[in-house]
Every structure is written in C-alpha cells, then in structure tokens.
Amino acid sequence: MTAAVQVAIIDRPPDIALMPDESAVAAAAAALRTGVAALKFYEPAALVGEVEPVHQYRVTLRRLRAAIELLAGLLHGSRLRYYRLELPLLGHSAGAVRDCDALGELVRKNAASLDPAIARALVPAYQTISDQRVAALRQFAQMLHSPRYVKLIERLNSPLLRRIPAEEILAQRVPAMIRPVISGALRAGARLTAASSATAFHRLRIRLKRVRYTFEMLDVISGKQTSRALKRLKRMQEILGEQQDLVTTAIWMRQFARQPILTGDTLLATGAMLQLTTERRAEVAAEAFRLWQKFQQSAVLRKAQREIAERTGVRRQALHEEEGAA
DSSP, X not given: OOHHXXXXXXXXXXXXXXOTTSBHHHHHHXXXXXXXXXXXXXXXXHHTTOHHHXXXXXXXXXXXXXXXXXXXXXXXXXXXXXXXXXHHHHHHHHHXXXXXXXXXXHHHHHHTTSOHHHHHTTHHHHHHHHHHHHHHHHHHHHHHTSHHHHHHHHHHHSOOBOOOOTTOBGGGTHHHHHHHHHHHHHHHHHTOOTTOOHHHHHHHHHHHHHHHHHHHXXXXXXXXXXXXXXXXXXXXXXXHHHHHHHHHHHHHHHHHHTOTTOOHHHHHHXXXXXXXXXXXXXXXHHHHHHHHHHHHHHTHHHHHHHHHHHHHHHHHHHHHHHHHHO
16 A cells, blocks of 8 residues: 555544654654655645645644754754755745635634724725635645655655664653753743834744644653643744734735725725734734743743653663663
8 A cells, every 4th residue: 555545544644743762763754754644644635725724734844844853963964954945945835825814814803893884895805815825826736746845755754864873762862852942932032022023923933833843742751741831832822823913914914005906995994904903913912922921930841841851861761771671
C-alpha cells in the first residue's frame, strides 16, 4: 500500500509527537514524516478551497516549522537552510487563502455593530475579498502542483541528519532543545506595554505559539505544570490572534478605501469599519497586555521547563539502569 493510499483512508491527521525514549535521529525523522502525513491529510480538501482544511493545512505547516527549529541541532545544515527557505514560502501561499477567510469573517462580525444601512454598503468589500481569495487559491493550487512542492515533500520524508551516535536518545537533548524556545518567548514579551506596536505583539504571539507547539510535541512527558502552561498559552494565543486580525483588517480597509471606483456610501462604511476595528484593536491590546503580565508573574513557562527537564532526567536514568542490568 502506498503512502498516498494510507493517508487517504485515515480518518484524522497524525499528531507530530516526539518520543524521548527513541534514538534522537529516529525521533527527528519520524516527526518530519508525520508532519508530511498531516499535510497530505488536509491537502485534497484544501486544494478545492474548503475553509477549515485550508486553516488546518496552514497550522500543520506552522507545527512542522516549529518541529524543525526544535530539532535543528539534529538536521544537516544544508537541509535545515533548505527547510527554512521553502516552508515559509509554502506557508505564505496557504496563508494568503486563510487570511481572506479570516478577513471576511472579521468584517462581517464587526459590521453587525454598524447601522444596517451603512453595513449594506460594504458589499463591494466582500466581493473584493472573495475575488482575492479566488486568486490566492489559484496560486496555492499551482504551488502544490509544482515540482518544487514535490521536492520539498520528498526532502521532508527523507531528512538529511547529522552524524549522531545511534545510542543517543532524544531525552538527552530535550532540556537543551526547549531552553531557547522558552527564553525567546520571554525576551519577546520582556519590554511589552499596552502601547507597544502591533509588531511587538505579533512577535510575542509567534514566540508563544512555538512554545505551545513544543509542549504539545512533548506531550508524552508532560505533567501538571506543562498542562497548566498549555491552557494559558492557548488563551494568550487567542487574544493575540484577535489583536493581529484586527491589525490586518485595518490595513486592508485602508488599502480598499484607496480604490477610485468606490461610491460615497461604501467609503463611508469603510471609514466606519476602520474606526471600529482601530478602537477594538486598542481595547484588545490593553487586555492582551494585562493577560501577559499575569502570565509572566505566574512563571508558568519556567515551571513547565523545569518539569520537562526533570521528567526527561528520570527517563534517562531509568534507561541507563536497564542497560546496566542487561
């Protein structure tokens, strides 16, 4: 049975999971192959433009990139550079489709707060978003049907790894692997204030998302502290995601308003929507900052980091004792 057939008959995508008791190189190769299987699971429905599969395809790409960065020390330098070049390009292509879906949803949601007569004048905006989605989906499909994409999938399925002793298990590397991930997130939020730029909030969002994916990949050794951290990370991701969506919507509305063919009513509605999203963005940014302050004070990431280090240490010791007894 071919890999393509296997993917077609499973009813849910596989999760990228790291097995600390496996050899480091085997765990790395398995994680990348699992990421490919998950991409292939969503690919058929994403190609025809189904909203949720497009979203999940993009999320899977982000998880795969997080796995590659986490496992960077195990990957051959040339292959790591290749992944870092190609995966963001693929993510941008899928993201262009997903962004249209998120934009349309947010505009409709906020339009409900406007006077109905004003909201009706936004019809040209919806049509423009729809047209942009059609174009983005066409480009996404071209990407997935290209030799470049085939080559990427092949190289993910057959990763080029560094020469590492076969007896070295992943647990030996886990504490060092997660340290920069957590430190990077804490640095991104160290100088954050309610008045920080949208770029600063977005940077924190990206770093926290990477921490979340890392913890989820190491679920097999998670404990209470890690589970608590995951819950708080999801909440932070939700509010920071809303904040970024509002920023993106405001930028798009400004660009849309520059079209010379818009009627006065549509320009008025666009201005009202822009004001609404700008005000809401300020409210969400303030709320996100308050939530981040509590997040920092709880030291939940450092506690989870220590817990994972302790648990991997226990596993290493147990395996060492088993080898000694044998």
